[in-house]
Amino acid sequence: MPAEASHYEALESAAERRRAIFRWILFGILGLFALYYLIPLYVMIVTSLKDMDEIRSGNIIALPSAFNFEAWAVAWGGRGYAAGDVFLRPFFWNSIQMVVPAVVVSTFLGALNGYALTKWRFPGSDWIFLLFLFGCFIPYQAILLPMARTLGILGLSNSVNGLILVHSVYGLSFTTLFFRNYYVSIPDEIIKAAKIDGAGFFKIFFMVILPISAPIIVVTVIWQFTNIWNDFLFGSSFSFGDSAPIQVALNNMVLTSTSVKQYNVDMAAAIIAGLPTLIVYVLAGKYFIRGLTAGSVKG
Amino acid sequence: MISGDPRVPSSRNSYCPRSDTMDWLQKNLPRMVVAPSFAAILWFVYGFILWTIYVSMTKSKLLPIYKFWGLGQHFRLWRMDRWYVAVENLFIFTVLFLIICIIIGVLLAVLLDQKIRAEGFLRTVYLYPMALSFIVTGTAWKWILNPTLGVQKLVRDWGFTEFTFDWLVSRDMSIYTIVIAGVWQSSGFVMAMFLAGLRSVDDEIIKAAKIDGASLFSTYTTIIIPMLRPVFMSAVVILCHISIKSYDLIVALTAGGPGTSSDMPAVFMTQMAFHRSEIGLASASATIMFITVTAIIIPYLYSELRRDNAR
Amino acid sequence: MATLQVKNLTKNFGPTQVLKQINIDISDGEFLVLLGPSGCGKSTLLNIIAGLETVNEGEVRINDHVVNKVEPKDRNIAMVFQSYALYPSMTVRDNILFGLKQRKTPQEEMENSLQHFSKMLKVDHLLQRKPGQLSGGQRQRVAMGRALVRKPEVFLFDEPLSNLDAKLRVEMRHEIKKLHEQLGTTMIYVTHDQVEAMSLATRIAVMDEGIVQQIDSPEVVYDRPESVFVADFVGSPSINMIPGKLVVEGSLVAVVPDAQSSLKIPVSGYEFREAPRSGTGVLLGVRPECLMPQSSSEQTEFQLSLPVSLIELTGHEQNITFNFYGAEIVSRLPRGNQLKVGDVVPLNIDLGGVSIFDSTSRKRI
Numbered sequence: 001m002p003a004e005a006s007h008y009e010a011l012e013s014a015a016e017r018r019r020a021i022f023r024w025i026l027f028g029i030l031g032l033f034a035l036y037y038l039i040p041l042y043v044m045i046v047t048s049l050k051d052m053d054e055i056r057s058g059n060i061i062a063l064p065s066a067f068n069f070e071a072w073a074v075a076w077g078g079r080g081y082a083a084g085d086v087f088l089r090p091f092f093w094n095s096i097q098m099v100v101p102a103v104v105v106s107t108f109l110g111a112l113n114g115y116a117l118t119k120w121r122f123p124g125s126d127w128i129f130l131l132f133l134f135g136c137f138i139p140y141q142a143i144l145l146p147m148a149r150t151l152g153i154l155g156l157s158n159s160v161n162g163l164i165l166v167h168s169v170y171g172l173s174f175t176t177l178f179f180r181n182y183y184v185s186i187p188d189e190i191i192k193a194a195k196i197d198g199a200g201f202f203k204i205f206f207m208v209i210l211p212i213s214a215p216i217i218v219v220t221v222i223w224q225f226t227n228i229w230n231d232f233l234f235g236s237s238f239s240f241g242d243s244a245p246i247q248v249a250l251n252n253m254v255l256t257s258t259s260v261k262q263y264n265v266d267m268a269a270a271i272i273a274g275l276p277t278l279i280v281y282v283l284a285g286k287y288f289i290r291g292l293t294a295g296s297v298k299g
Numbered sequence: 300m301i302s303g304d305p306r307v308p309s310s311r312n313s314y315c316p317r318s319d320t321m322d323w324l325q326k327n328l329p330r331m332v333v334a335p336s337f338a339a340i341l342w343f344v345y346g347f348i349l350w351t352i353y354v355s356m357t358k359s360k361l362l363p364i365y366k367f368w369g370l371g372q373h374f375r376l377w378r379m380d381r382w383y384v385a386v387e388n389l390f391i392f393t394v395l396f397l398i399i400c401i402i403i404g405v406l407l408a409v410l411l412d413q414k415i416r417a418e419g420f421l422r423t424v425y426l427y428p429m430a431l432s433f434i435v436t437g438t439a440w441k442w443i444l445n446p447t448l449g450v451q452k453l454v455r456d457w458g459f460t461e462f463t464f465d466w467l468v469s470r471d472m473s474i475y476t477i478v479i480a481g482v483w484q485s486s487g488f489v490m491a492m493f494l495a496g497l498r499s500v501d502d503e504i505i506k507a508a509k510i511d512g513a514s515l516f517s518t519y520t521t522i523i524i525p526m527l528r529p530v531f532m533s534a535v536v537i538l539c540h541i542s543i544k545s546y547d548l549i550v551a552l553t554a555g556g557p558g559t560s561s562d563m564p565a566v567f568m569t570q571m572a573f574h575r576s577e578i579g580l581a582s583a584s585a586t587i588m589f590i591t592v593t594a595i596i597i598p599y600l601y602s603e604l605r606r607d608n609a610r
Numbered sequence: 611m612a613t614l615q616v617k618n619l620t621k622n623f624g625p626t627q628v629l630k631q632i633n634i635d636i637s638d639g640e641f642l643v644l645l646g647p648s649g650c651g652k653s654t655l656l657n658i659i660a661g662l663e664t665v666n667e668g669e670v671r672i673n674d675h676v677v678n679k680v681e682p683k684d685r686n687i688a689m690v691f692q693s694y695a696l697y698p699s700m701t702v703r704d705n706i707l708f709g710l711k712q713r714k715t716p717q718e719e720m721e722n723s724l725q726h727f728s729k730m731l732k733v734d735h736l737l738q739r740k741p742g743q744l745s746g747g748q749r750q751r752v753a754m755g756r757a758l759v760r761k762p763e764v765f766l767f768d769e770p771l772s773n774l775d776a777k778l779r780v781e782m783r784h785e786i787k788k789l790h791e792q793l794g795t796t797m798i799y800v801t802h803d804q805v806e807a808m809s810l811a812t813r814i815a816v817m818d819e820g821i822v823q824q825i826d827s828p829e830v831v832y833d834r835p836e837s838v839f840v841a842d843f844v845g846s847p848s849i850n851m852i853p854g855k856l857v858v859e860g861s862l863v864a865v866v867p868d869a870q871s872s873l874k875i876p877v878s879g880y881e882f883r884e885a886p887r888s889g890t891g892v893l894l895g896v897r898p899e900c901l902m903p904q905s906s907s908e909q910t911e912f913q914l915s916l917p918v919s920l921i922e923l924t925g926h927e928q929n930i931t932f933n934f935y936g937a938e939i940v941s942r943l944p945r946g947n948q949l950k951v952g953d954v955v956p957l958n959i960d961l962g963g964v965s966i967f968d969s970t971s972r973k974r975i
Contacts, residue, residue, distance in 0.1 A: 043443055113332070116333045120328075130600075138344060200328075232547040247547070506657075
């Protein structure tokens with residue numbers, strides 16, 4: 001009996017020691033990775049607050065000696081810059097003008113499509129969905145040239161409106177996918193009950209479906225906002241000069257400086273360009289993640 | 300709205316005759332609603348793709364020529380050194396990107412699965428790079444990897460005066476800087492996918508493994524991770540997809556350089572299309588990209604949909 | 611050989627107390643069933659015994675050793691789960707042998723155990739398949755095989771039959787009972803199905819809201835429930851509860867139902883724990899099979915004639931619902947009598963089988 005008792009005790013303390021060591025290693029690794037992900041952000045912020053002399057003499061991790069916001073002012077409003085250099089303010093507004101309509105249009109149409117394809121199925125609706133679905137995956141290089149020409153023909157090249165069209169159209173695949181996957185899991189009985197009550201297609205949509213669609217609307221809006229705000233390919237291919245969206249402006253700013261490279265301005269500009277989507281992510285990260293994992297196809 | 304027997308649907312209610320047009324409208328309304336979007340997709344996606352494929356088989360230079368030529372552009376493409384560099388880079392990038400992202404993603408997911416208090420915070424930290432555009436990411440890393448003032452200077456300041464890190468401007472190594480930045484951006488996403496997968500594993504299986512005496516490590520390696528094969532597949536497909544489409548990151552980080560040493564198919568295509576007036580050639584490269592993506596996506600979608608139908 | 615004791619066990623999940631001062635003594639070879647509704651704490655108690663949950667207060671002892679901090683794998687227990695919990699990416703063979711492999715059991719011993727138990731459970735022809743290719747019943751057998759080869763001192767079952775269809779459930783119940791008779795190992799079984807509990811247990815622990823209401827053999831739990839909860843939970847159709855008041859007149863004790871104060875149901879033969887007092891509010895518990903139509907030759911102490919309100923056929927029996935002055939009471943009778951809805955039938959209560967509960971404390975008096 002005594003031998004058994006100490007046997008159990010020995011097992012107990014060995015297990016406890018193992019658990020403690022394991023916990024330490026766990027936090028160590030997780031902490032290291034947290035640093036890996038956070039350091040670039042830190043470097044960006046810190047660099048944007050230094051002046052160029054400090055940057056040249058110090059290193060990327062060093063803290064700024066003072067919080068110098070001049071680089072930010074230059075990045076945003078261009079004060080003190082030679083004419084012809086890029087600053088972000090007008091392009092920030094371009095992006096806003098582009099994003100809002102595109103998000104609204106693609107989300108609304110996506111909801112209608114998802115609803116129609118799942119709750120009012122007709123012959124071919126499965127094939128139509130597949131064609132939408134595949135549209136999510138195509139490399140946009142395959143449509144760049146014809147799109148450029150089409151925009152030219154429509155008189156929309158080099159304009160924010162042209163970009164609104166482009167983003168609305170290519171957003172349709174994703175928004176339809178999101179809403180379709182969401183509506184598939186809503187029981188058909190709800191629709192049947194409403195039909196028996198005499199409601200028609202649109203009435204059911206606005207009175208029954210839309211009120212319970214809040215989660216997926218949030219996910220879709222966040223997804224679309226993030227993708228369209230962050231777009232560079234369409235922006236750089238279809239608009240030059242004044243109508244460019246912010247990511248294009250950022251890139252131009254960083255690539256072409258007439259005078260000496262101003263790294264602090266570059267970093268401030270990068271932060272400004274990234275701030276909207278970053279804020280959305282911090283506030284509504286849960287929905288952001290849902291969008292990412294909903295996007296990987298689940299039937 | 301309905302007169303007569305409320306149990307009878309109004310369309311069959313003999314007290315309230317409906318016109319034929321109303322019936323037709325109700326029946327076809329769903330189709331009509333989907334039609335504009337569907338037409339847009341047909342035109343702007345599939346129509347345009349066909350256009351691109353067709354133009355890839357013409358002699359188009361600055362303006363499209365619609366006379367069929369054959370595979371001439373494709374022969375030209377595959378005889379270009381620059382294209383080979385691009386394809387090789389794509390291959391190197393994809394392999395490294397995939398492997399590193401998955402290793403990091405699985406590792407972080409497993410660690411985060413251990414019921415830690417800071418899980419929410421850490422998840423936010425690991426995933427936030429995905430919220431940034433590739434241009435922002437590229438700009439940030441371009442600065443960090445700056446040959447004179449970036450990492451190299453930092454490490455030298457720490458005392459290692461002989462340390463060099465000029466990968467960004469090295470012809471051989473520039474592609475690897477893209478790997479570094481790409482992994483930073485996307486590995487959080489892989490982590491999120493695997494974490495969701497881990498969480499969907501039935502609790503009772505873990506309990507059974509505990510009672511059977513499996514160590515935590517072998518529970519993960521012999522039981523849980525083999526159960527996650529579908530997640531692996533999804534991750535591979537999505538990462539491949541991101542990789543083939545890589546354009547923004549390269550433009551911001553290296554602009555394809557130095558020279559064309561970190562070129563990738565997407566950058567090549569844009570260059571040919573908009574700066575070299577070679578839209579036939581550009582279309583050929585776009586066609587190749589399209590075919591590659593299709594070859595990966597179609598089997599994947601097929602197996603996913605089949606799995607769902609079997610359930 | 612294993613005895614198991616739970617002493618003063620308390621478990622909280624956050625602010626909620628899920629188990630409150632549980633005390634149970636299990637002797638070697640017992641088949642103890644933890645019976646109760648969802649949320650009563652029975653699964654939590656099982657998990658604590660297994661070592662899968664920690665304890666806030668109290669001890670768990672196996673063979674008189676406190677095992678609170680001992681890992682599940684070192685407690686010499688095996689568990690069968692509701693969802694079988696088979697490892698999906700392994701074959702049946704690897705599933706069964708997994709625990710033995712972790713203990714580095716010699717190859718020969720593993721093979722022998724595998725052959726022996728897989729034959730016993732009739733899964734020996736399935737060894738190369740994966741769980742996804744098996745039916746529910748086959749999966750459950752494999753899960754049991756995995757538990758058996760470990761030769762544990764205590765078997766734990768967490769609602770193992772809930773996911774099976776009715777017919778299979780009865781079959782597997784027989785198998786588990788036979789297993790217990792064959793092996794004689796201590797078994798602890800969690801279920802919310804009282805039929806399972808009654809047929810399998812040597813003792814039943816009826817639990818509600820974290821407390822053991824009663825722990826006794828099935829016969830005692832059925833015939834002499836300790837509380838209204840136990841009386842109501844065990845038995846189908848449920849026991850009839852007639853609210854009323856005690857009336858004591860000398861040596862005669864009767865229950866006057868609230869619904870019909872002119873009626874006096876004599877309960878003088880009932881074993882009261884304390885002397886009964888007039889005016890005590892009580893609930894008179896009468897099992898359906900203790901309520902039957904009078905045969906014409908019997909003498910009666912009181913007149914109870916009630917109209918039939920509902921007749922339900924359950925195979926070889928009938929459940930007849932009577933209208934008891936506005937309330938319903940149910941009687942269980944063999945088929946054959948020619949009763950119809952609306953018939954007024956004189957009834958007899960077998961007073962030897964009734965239970966009386968205090969209407970405030972809800973406990974047996």
